[in-house]
Amino acid sequence: MGSLFQDRACTCPELHVGLDSPTPQQPFRLLVLGGGYGGLSVALNLQDLCRGQAPRCGPAPEEGAPVVERPRFEVEIVIVDERDGFFHTIGAPLALASEDFASKFWIRYDEIPALRSPNIRVLHGSVKSVDPERKVATYLPYAGTEEKQLEYDFLVAATGLRRAWPAVPQSLRRKQYLFEMGDHLRSMTGRKKGVVVVVGGGAVGIELASELKTLHPHLHVILAHSRSQLLSNEPLPDEVKERALELCRDAGLEVLLNHRLERSEPVKGEAGKVTGAVEVVFTNGKTIVADRVVMAVSRSSPNTGFLPREAVDEEGFVKVQGSLRFSPSTIPNSTHHYAIGDIALWSGIKRCGAAMHMGYYAAHNIHQTMQQIVHGKQEEELLELKEIPPMIGLAVGKQAVAYWPENGMIYGEKVLKDFFGEDLGFTICWNHMRLGEEGK
Numbered sequence: 001m002g003s004l005f006q007d008r009a010c011t012c013p014e015l016h017v018g019l020d021s022p023t024p025q026q027p028f029r030l031l032v033l034g035g036g037y038g039g040l041s042v043a044l045n046l047q048d049l050c051r052g053q054a055p056r057c058g059p060a061p062e063e064g065a066p067v068v069e070r071p072r073f074e075v076e077i078v079i080v081d082e083r084d085g086f087f088h089t090i091g092a093p094l095a096l097a098s099e100d101f102a103s104k105f106w107i108r109y110d111e112i113p114a115l116r117s118p119n120i121r122v123l124h125g126s127v128k129s130v131d132p133e134r135k136v137a138t139y140l141p142y143a144g145t146e147e148k149q150l151e152y153d154f155l156v157a158a159t160g161l162r163r164a165w166p167a168v169p170q171s172l173r174r175k176q177y178l179f180e181m182g183d184h185l186r187s188m189t190g191r192k193k194g195v196v197v198v199v200g201g202g203a204v205g206i207e208l209a210s211e212l213k214t215l216h217p218h219l220h221v222i223l224a225h226s227r228s229q230l231l232s233n234e235p236l237p238d239e240v241k242e243r244a245l246e247l248c249r250d251a252g253l254e255v256l257l258n259h260r261l262e263r264s265e266p267v268k269g270e271a272g273k274v275t276g277a278v279e280v281v282f283t284n285g286k287t288i289v290a291d292r293v294v295m296a297v298s299r300s301s302p303n304t305g306f307l308p309r310e311a312v313d314e315e316g317f318v319k320v321q322g323s324l325r326f327s328p329s330t331i332p333n334s335t336h337h338y339a340i341g342d343i344a345l346w347s348g349i350k351r352c353g354a355a356m357h358m359g360y361y362a363a364h365n366i367h368q369t370m371q372q373i374v375h376g377k378q379e380e381e382l383l384e385l386k387e388i389p390p391m392i393g394l395a396v397g398k399q400a401v402a403y404w405p406e407n408g409m410i411y412g413e414k415v416l417k418d419f420f421g422e423d424l425g426f427t428i429c430w431n432h433m434r435l436g437e438e439g440k
């Protein structure tokens, strides 16, 4: 397909058709770092806008409203990701409990119809640095030894959080991932009356424990949490935390509150031989002998080590404006650099819905800048993100609890269906980003 990003000459003649006014700046080069929810959203929404179409994650046009004329531009989009496919992260607890769902939740990028387009290319590799002044990024191709450079006009960083196993798989290729998940599942479910202790009663621990119990009811699953309430780190009302506890019990979990893990070590039998069991010791003196211990307590940190230090706060989150552009005081060319999704320093609990929404905002704002560059549009009409209050949707076995400030809390089986469908949100996200529609 020629030179997506090696030079500015457009290699796709069909992209010129219907353009408002081809200019020397075009094709614009958009570099997207990370092909998760945020990254795919910005790529596909910008693709829509540059084709003169309504952005797929924007508000649905009101019935009878006049058709909006959108200026069309040539754009080439390169996405770089460490993985060889899109992983449905919010489904990880279900993928860890079922090989069928594990297989469904990782789709290689070359098998996503929406990305099959002459002006979209996905590179498998790890981003290493970004020079915002020169507008050049470097990445190391998967299994490669030499870093490569990519020049861009617009950059959107959407690399999410570095999460430890087993919150998310660590494999970078689908094939390897399927082994990783299969091995894990067999080790959890292999014993007839296995006792599994999940340590950590945050959202990840609750979902991991409850999916395991729901799909493998023969297991005795214990959820141990160090504090007196589940979800203790989340800025949510007490009633939500209490309801989460009720739903865990409904799902058949044994919940131990005020149990801080001191250590876990292999149990040894005769002649000091390991038996395969694990002794779990809590600081309050309680001891459990389990078949497996799953840690769901590690803190996640943003994948932003490739950005200039000034662009991020002390924890690594990118300082952004409401437009999702980098803060102007932090880097040169900030109007051409965006950060979206979990790495953005913004209010609210990190959610995939927010990441996809930010992708739409960034795409809209980039399209505005294109209009300014090509048509001299005076005032950019930027979409600006407002403060996001704490809100959550949490699947707990066959039920879910959801909370957002205007509506308060709701819970039950219907809430699971409405918020997560039958597959922990996979189909909802897939359809929202229209990943199944051919890109052409």
Ligand SMILES: Cc1cc2nc3c(=O)[nH]c(=O)nc-3n(C[C@H](O)[C@H](O)[C@H](O)COP(=O)(O)OP(=O)(O)OC[C@H]3O[C@@H](n4cnc5c(N)ncnc54)[C@H](O)[C@@H]3O)c2cc1C
Pocket (backbone or CB within 6 Å): 033, 034, 035, 036, 037, 038, 039, 080, 081, 082, 083, 087, 089, 090, 091, 092, 093, 125, 126, 127, 128, 158, 159, 160, 161, 163, 167, 168, 204, 207, 303, 306, 340, 341, 342, 343, 350, 351, 352, 353, 354, 355, 393, 394, 395
């Ligand atoms: C177990 C679990 C359950 C969750 N449940 C829910 C839920 O029910 N509802 C909800 O709204 N949210 C949930 N979340 C949170 C949600 O998954 C995140 O908010 C969402 O994934 C953020 O999207 P993102 O695009 O910012 O990042 P991600 O989806 O993490 O995508 C980042 C991408 O960047 C790539 N990447 C990282 N570093 C590099 C690099 N250096 N070079 C190249 N590529 C890189 C990664 O491989 C990845 O594909 C859950 C999270 C977990 C872990």
